[in-house]
Amino acid sequence: MRFFWVASRILLVYLAVPSLSAQDDIYYWVKSHQWDKIENHFQRTSPSRESEVYSLIEFHEKSPNGSKETRFRYLISLVRGVFVSETSPEEVKKILTQTMPFQTTLFRLTYWKLYTEISQRNYLSTEEKILFLSRLNWEEDPICRKAFDELIRLLAIENRWKDILERSNSLSDSVKYYLLTPDSQYRLGKAKLMLGDEKGAIDEWNLCLQRDTIQEYTVQYIAADWGKWKGNSSIHQLPISELTLFFPAINTADKEAIFKSRPELFSTRLQFYQGFKHLTLQLTKLDRTDELYRVLRNNKSFTEIDPGWVGQLGDILYQQNKFHKAIDLVKSFGGKDPGTYRILAASYDRLGEKDLYFENLVHYLGKFPFNLFYQDRLLDSLVIRNNGSINYAPIPQFEKALSEIPNLPVKGRLVYWYLRALQSKGETERLQKELKRYYLLCPGSYYTRVIREEFITQIQKESKPDNPVYNKESLYEYLSYTAGIPEESTGLIGKNLGFAYPKGSYELGIKLSNASSRIQGNRTLLLASDYFKVGEDAMGLSLVHHYSLKEKLSEEEKEEILVGIGDQSKNTYYTAFYTRSLLKRYMIPDDPILLPTQVSMRIYPRPHRDLVKSYADENGISEDMVYALMRQESFFKETATSRSNARGLMQIMPATGKELAQRMGVKDYSLYTPNISIRLGTKFLAYLLKSNENQLRWASIAYNGGPGNLRKWKKQVYNGDFNHFLEDLPVKESRDYCRIVVSNYYAYDILKKYHKL
Numbered sequence: 033m034r035f036f037w038v039a040s041r042i043l044l045v046y047l048a049v050p051s052l053s054a055q056d057d058i059y060y061w062v063k064s065h066q067w068d069k070i071e072n073h074f075q076r077t078s079p080s081r082e083s084e085v086y087s088l089i090e091f092h093e094k095s096p097n098g099s100k101e102t103r104f105r106y107l108i109s110l111v112r113g114v115f116v117s118e119t120s121p122e123e124v125k126k127i128l129t130q131t132m133p134f135q136t137t138l139f140r141l142t143y144w145k146l147y148t149e150i151s152q153r154n155y156l157s158t159e160e161k162i163l164f165l166s167r168l169n170w171e172e173d174p175i176c177r178k179a180f181d182e183l184i185r186l187l188a189i190e191n192r193w194k195d196i197l198e199r200s201n202s203l204s205d206s207v208k209y210y211l212l213t214p215d216s217q218y219r220l221g222k223a224k225l226m227l228g229d230e231k232g233a234i235d236e237w238n239l240c241l242q243r244d245t246i247q248e249y250t251v252q253y254i255a256a257d258w259g260k261w262k263g264n265s266s267i268h269q270l271p272i273s274e275l276t277l278f279f280p281a282i283n284t285a286d287k288e289a290i291f292k293s294r295p296e297l298f299s300t301r302l303q304f305y306q307g308f309k310h311l312t313l314q315l316t317k318l319d320r321t322d323e324l325y326r327v328l329r330n331n332k333s334f335t336e337i338d339p340g341w342v343g344q345l346g347d348i349l350y351q352q353n354k355f356h357k358a359i360d361l362v363k364s365f366g367g368k369d370p371g372t373y374r375i376l377a378a379s380y381d382r383l384g385e386k387d388l389y390f391e392n393l394v395h396y397l398g399k400f401p402f403n404l405f406y407q408d409r410l411l412d413s414l415v416i417r418n419n420g421s422i423n424y425a426p427i428p429q430f431e432k433a434l435s436e437i438p439n440l441p442v443k444g445r446l447v448y449w450y451l452r453a454l455q456s457k458g459e460t461e462r463l464q465k466e467l468k469r470y471y472l473l474c475p476g477s478y479y480t481r482v483i484r485e486e487f488i489t490q491i492q493k494e495s496k497p498d499n500p501v502y503n504k505e506s507l508y509e510y511l512s513y514t515a516g517i518p519e520e521s522t523g524l525i526g527k528n529l530g531f532a533y534p535k536g537s538y539e540l541g542i543k544l545s546n547a548s549s550r551i552q553g554n555r556t557l558l559l560a561s562d563y564f565k566v567g568e569d570a571m572g573l574s575l576v577h578h579y580s581l582k583e584k585l586s587e588e589e590k591e592e593i594l595v596g597i598g599d600q601s602k603n604t605y606y607t608a609f610y611t612r613s614l615l616k617r618y619m620i621p622d623d624p625i626l627l628p629t630q631v632s633m634r635i636y637p638r639p640h641r642d643l644v645k646s647y648a649d650e651n652g653i654s655e656d657m658v659y660a661l662m663r664q665e666s667f668f669k670e671t672a673t674s675r676s677n678a679r680g681l682m683q684i685m686p687a688t689g690k691e692l693a694q695r696m697g698v699k700d701y702s703l704y705t706p707n708i709s710i711r712l713g714t715k716f717l718a719y720l721l722k723s724n725e726n727q728l729r730w731a732s733i734a735y736n737g738g739p740g741n742l743r744k745w746k747k748q749v750y751n752g753d754f755n756h757f758l759e760d761l762p763v764k765e766s767r768d769y770c771r772i773v774v775s776n777y778y779a780y781d782i783l784k785k786y787h788k789l
Contacts, residue, residue, distance in 0.1 A: 062087050063567040064670045065704045067095035085110045086138045096700045107146040121155040137562040140175040162186050172210040174571035184216040193223035214246040241277035242306050248280045255281035272300040276307030298326040308334045316345045328365050343371025355379040370400035398436035424453040438619045444477025471511040476623025478775040482755050484515035504532050516625050518785035534620045541630030547596025564601035604639040605669040611635045624779045636779050643710045651718035660776035679703035682713025732773040737766040
């Protein structure tokens with residue numbers, strides 16, 4: 033039997049190296065579900081390292097060619113440190129007496145997976161399970177948290193209260209803070225109670241009830257034990273601040289009784305934010321707005337901690353059709369965050385207050401312009417359609433919206449309809465002036481090319497600027513002339529456009545480039561990166577969240593770290609997703625012409641390029657089209673699953689995948705495997721392109737809504753002008769989908785031709 037514990041020590045060093053080899057790296061295969069590569073690799077060689085054994089564990093769990101028994105055998109082998117041929121209870125129980133190795137990330141992951149499996153098979157008694165879990169080293173690690181939580185649960189089942197107390201007390205403060213989940217903390221409090229430490233139990237439960245991650249069932253457990261110990265009515269007599277922590281476990285009738293018997297509840301300054309949230313939530317649901325206002329006024333510091341909470345309360349009133357109350361609540365306590373204006377706009381709309389609706393809708397989009405639903409609602413109020421005719425709101429209303437909403441790509445539709453309104457109203461001189469600067473208003477938008485296409489005659493009445501890089505004004509005038517189309521913008525190709533980068537974008541590019549170095553030397557973040565490397569994203573995210581809370585980082589700093597971890601672990605989804613999120617936070621347009629390459633290459637990456645190029649060439653289509661679709665479908669997350677059960681990078685429905693696989697002779701496949709997803713998705717896209725004049729805009733609608741629906745929609749609303757057709761398309765999802773996919777395609781084409789990326 034071959035030993036590979038020594039390899040685990042090598043692995044620890046290996047995991048810390050940021051520049052992993054490209055697509056042949058075994059961690060990358062595991063993370064990205066490339067089971068075909070793992071299978072082919074081990075047809076030629078046998079596993080000799082811990083990482084290789086772990087890859088086979090994952091293969092046999094998630095690959096269509098996997099074997100449950102073989103997986104179980106590899107689980108035992110990795111934990112035992114030797115390859116085993118049996119999977120008997122006796123073989124498993126040897127773990128209870130063997131010397132434990134150095135506990136790497138992969139070892140702990142495997143140890144927990146093995147525990148789950150042997151629990152399902154009933155291989156160990158409760159006492160043996162306790163011994164099994166106790167052999168882990170307790171650290172600030174997500175697996176340790178799961179294992180410790182399970183250990184405390186088992187000890188509680190066995191009424192081993194002293195053991196619970198001793199094991200908890202043996203932890204250092206930082207490790208204890210991390211490992212104790214609300215459930216474990218509840219059981220620790222119960223252990224203290226059972227051992228006669230009444231005050232200790234109360235203190236522990238109070239701390240537990242204050243945690244924002246506590247579940248309602250845990251509150252009910254604490255309430256039930258409290259009631260058995262002190263009497264069922266004792267909770268109602270608690271001090272006000274403690275009482276509010278128990279609200280999720282108190283029924284509606286009892287809450288009403290408490291409100292009547294303890295009016296001081298509404299005038300007391302509460303100690304605990306969690307109790308404040310429980311109380312204000314119940315008062316809102318029960319429509320006791322007078323008392324709600326008193327609580328909010330007396331706890332102003334809590335309302336200021338999170339203005340969004342008042343917005344959530346306003347949403348409840350709105351959903352109850354109490355529009356006046358929703359308006360009054362958010363105007364009184366909501367501050368100036370986006371949620372306040374959203375609720376005001378929605379409520380005024382339902383009340384028929386058109387002017388106030390429009391005013392607050394514009395305020396909302398000024399602070400959060402990325403909500404496409406409300407962008408469409410804004411256009412519905414400015415462009416009134418009636419039986420095929422179009423009426424426009426007064427131009428000053430368009431201008432008010434244009435002045436408040438930041439100059440971002442998402443503003444493009446508003447700019448487009450503004451120009452159409454000017455044309456419709458005969459504002460020829462104003463239209464000509466705006467056509468010289470429209471690119472400034474919506475840089476990088478899908479609509480920049482729509483505008484150029486529709487107004488090309490007016491645009492070409494003016495001459496193209498001779499020196500587009502003279503200053504920003506000349507550059508935007510040039511881009512308004514060419515819409516940034518590479519073939520039309522030869523005066524920009526190869527030029528340094530850094531002078532026109534949006535404010536903060538260059539600094540962001542530097543931060544993102546340096547983000548990986550922040551991870552080095554930090555044990556928590558390195559551990560998070562280890563989890564991301566093998567696709568255990570939830571565990572990695574929990575560690576980053578824990579670190580951010582402990583270090584009191586801003587959301588921006590937290591997202592910069594996640595970009596760095598995405599870079600280091602080759603997790604393209606996290607790199608791209610959080611780079612985009614940071615751009616939104618800073619209101620920086622994601623226009624690849626006017627972004628530092630450190631930023632643009634992260635939001636428009638090219639993962640699995642060998643596969644994409646191969647299947648794009650095989651089907652005679654551009655790889656940029658494949659990436660444009662992939663970015664919108666999954667944002668490069670190999671394991672993405674939609675609400676409708678579409679799967680993988682190209683989000684293929686199982687039924688569609690089955691039909692395509694049969695036609696192509698593909699057997700024993702998984703739609704999460706990049707090779708399969710890209711192969712089938714590219715084939716389907718090529719078919720749709722061929723069926724639609726090789727135009728991505730038509731093919732994208734068919735990919736999203738189905739070829740049959742596209743044919744139906746064309747019969748209903750197409751009159752020879754695609755741009756007008758898309759505006760009239762009756763399904764919002766397909767409208768937005770087409771715009772985004774085509775915009776992605778333009779971005780990839782620009783990166784290739786402007787920046788050679």
